[in-house]
Amino acid sequence: MSRFTIKPINVATPMPTQNPFLFAVYHKDVYPAGNAKMEAPRVGNGNDWNANQPYRMYHGRKVPGFPQHPHRGFETITCTLEGTIDHTDSLGGSGRYGNGDLQWMTAGSGILHGENMPLLNEKGDNPVRWFQLWLNLPAKNKMVEPNQLMHWNENITRFNTPDGKANVTVLAGTLHGKTALPPIRDSWAKDPANDVNVWHMLIKPGGKITLPKSAEGSTRSIFLVEGSGLVIDQEKIPELSVVEFKGQRVAPEVQLSNTGTEKDLEILVLQGKPIDEPVVQHGPFVMNTQEEIAKAFSDYRRTQFGGWPWDQDAVIFPREKGRFLAVKGKPEEYPPSAIKKDEL
Numbered sequence: 001m002s003r004f005t006i007k008p009i010n011v012a013t014p015m016p017t018q019n020p021f022l023f024a025v026y027h028k029d030v031y032p033a034g035n036a037k038m039e040a041p042r043v044g045n046g047n048d049w050n051a052n053q054p055y056r057m058y059h060g061r062k063v064p065g066f067p068q069h070p071h072r073g074f075e076t077i078t079c080t081l082e083g084t085i086d087h088t089d090s091l092g093g094s095g096r097y098g099n100g101d102l103q104w105m106t107a108g109s110g111i112l113h114g115e116n117m118p119l120l121n122e123k124g125d126n127p128v129r130w131f132q133l134w135l136n137l138p139a140k141n142k143m144v145e146p147n148q149l150m151h152w153n154e155n156i157t158r159f160n161t162p163d164g165k166a167n168v169t170v171l172a173g174t175l176h177g178k179t180a181l182p183p184i185r186d187s188w189a190k191d192p193a194n195d196v197n198v199w200h201m202l203i204k205p206g207g208k209i210t211l212p213k214s215a216e217g218s219t220r221s222i223f224l225v226e227g228s229g230l231v232i233d234q235e236k237i238p239e240l241s242v243v244e245f246k247g248q249r250v251a252p253e254v255q256l257s258n259t260g261t262e263k264d265l266e267i268l269v270l271q272g273k274p275i276d277e278p279v280v281q282h283g284p285f286v287m288n289t290q291e292e293i294a295k296a297f298s299d300y301r302r303t304q305f306g307g308w309p310w311d312q313d314a315v316i317f318p319r320e321k322g323r324f325l326a327v328k329g330k331p332e333e334y335p336p337s338a339i340k341k342d343e344l
Helices: 290-306 336-343
Strands: 005-008 021-031 065-071 074-082 084-089 094-098 102-106 111-116 126-136 147-151 157-160 166-172 197-203 208-211 219-226 230-232 235-237 241-245 254-258 265-272 280-282 285-287 324-326
Touching: 021 219, 021 265, 065 084, 074 094, 074 166, 074 197, 084 102, 094 147, 111 290, 126 265, 166 208, 197 208, 197 254, 254 265, 280 290, 285 290
Parallel strands: none
Antiparallel strands: 005 241, 021 126, 065 111, 074 102, 074 126, 084 094, 084 111, 094 324, 102 147, 157 166, 166 197, 197 265, 208 254, 219 241, 219 265, 230 235, 230 254, 280 285
């Protein structure tokens, strides 16, 4: 009898998740060359999720992405693979990140933010790939002060298996003795006892990697987002699938093998102990009761979570601007490569 269940997934639409994760999506778009304003050649309709197209505008009109929108009661983890994202928020924070950078953002008591994708290349395609995860917050932290944290690509924990046939990026937690950079301060992931792990893997043909058993009570989901030929427990996993371990005391040790002959497998693993509290979600708000959801909407209508301090709903920065993070009251941050370049 199989120790797991298999479900289909689709690019650009939400994938099934297990507590403590609320939401996971894999964005994969090949945008054409941008114009002088870093805009796409077609205008979006404000709600473009067509998986049959080479790219989507999402909620953007001229620049693809997600103009200002609210959140309360959880945190986002944005894991970039390719391309550029410009961030702005109602706290006056801003940033440009991508190509392997990782952003943690605690919505807490409420924040407006925008994530827009400037098409920097005027002469060729602008491929963009990234995951966004929503990780729940326990009741005691749902109304904490909003906050964000950037982990630059250059600092993120990565390792190869001894044969060089698998590469792992440890975005949260620990795998095979390699530990991720610290999560944001109010996160459920902050306490190692909660066993929150986020691993991104590339497995070459003929490669394999073993996942150790989880902590007691943890859930585990394995998303196959690219490639075919994945075998787990001698069972072949279809392309674009999620494998869920649940209903067990411990997610067991398993080996992931690429039995294909041509393409790398690309895999995302989410693991963690559930937050043993009621979950009530309505759109961008995640609380513990229906009354708290009603209050979230009331607070948003009344305060706009501090208001939007930017002159546009979909803000992008100048083409020549490099990666950066600006948080109100703190010095602007830059990745190590930019700092070294400035020192030369």
